[in-house]
Amino acid sequence: MTILPSPQQLRYLVTLAESRHFGRAALACSVTQSTLSAGLLTLERQLDARILDRAAGRHVVFTPLGLDLVERARAALAALEAVTETANTARAPMSGPLRLGIIPTIGPFLLPRLMPVLRAAFPSLRLFLREDTTARLVDRLNTNRLDLLLLALPCDCGGADAMPVARDEFVVALPPGHRLANHTTIPVAALAAERLLLLEEGHCLREQALAVCGLLAGEKGEAQDGYAATSLHTLVQMVASGLGVTLLPRLAVAAGVTAGTSLITRPLAAAGAWRTLGLAWRPNSPRAADYRALAPHLAETCRDQAC
Secondary structure, eight states: OOOOOOHHHHHHHHHHHOOOOHHHHHHHHHHHHHHHHHHHHHHHHHHOOOOOGGTTTSOOOHHHHHHHHHHHHHHHHHHHHHHHHHHHHHTTTTTOOOOEEEETTHHHHHHHHHHHHHHOOTTTTTEEEEEHHHHHHHHHHHHSSSSEEEEESOOOOOOOOEEEEEEEEEEEETTTTTTTTTTTSSSSGGGSSEEEEOOTTTOOOOOOOOHTOOOOOOOOSSSHOOOOOHHHHHHHHHHHTTOOOEEHHHHHHHTTTTTTOEEEEEESSSSTOEEEEEEEEEEOOTTTHHHHHHHHHHHHHHTTTTT
């Protein structure tokens, strides 16, 4: 009879691949480093295969076969977790832990209002939050380190199921006394003569703002003279200093991102001058119904905050 790897061995393997360090992997698995090393050595013997290239010394280097086994181990662990999730969901919907990833242009502005709503609606649900860029969150979703994402659509979600929830319009943020401040709304063509300040590469809001303005990355503003921000709060301060203008999501403005400044905001008059907030999860997730049940509460919270 074939001796199958244990879930613990597979977990050791995947965690080591993610951390590339025996000590950190052991800590993440709540075992000693010697226990983790022994478990992986036993796995190699059971499979009669070299998973790690031990000629690399102290560095963690996987053999080509080892890398293939890591991906298969991830899939096996996800399938095992789905068995438990399916049973738990049937027994007690909207309960237990839920690992939610959220992008930084949404999290600080929506979560303070959203979290009390979800706690009241689903008291048995335990949310664990992770804030990061879209690409990193999608990677964590695909490797089963997150369950659900709250992000801006459309995005390259790696084949995940996605559900649009709410529309978040863009507004133009101007420094005091700017020549466009007397406009009720600002046509996108009026921004052609302006230095358009954006977030740095890696933030989806940057690409969405460029798309709304009909530009390609590298054509405008900070892409030419080096101005870029790592957060919306920094972007607001750059505009307040007179370095240029920017587009902000109405969600962030309603949550007070411009508070304490004299910035002037005006609606942007352009086709598709908004981003779509949505949820994304792994295809065929046993908790898909739970994730869809969150959508009405998210949409209502956005309406209350004037998304």
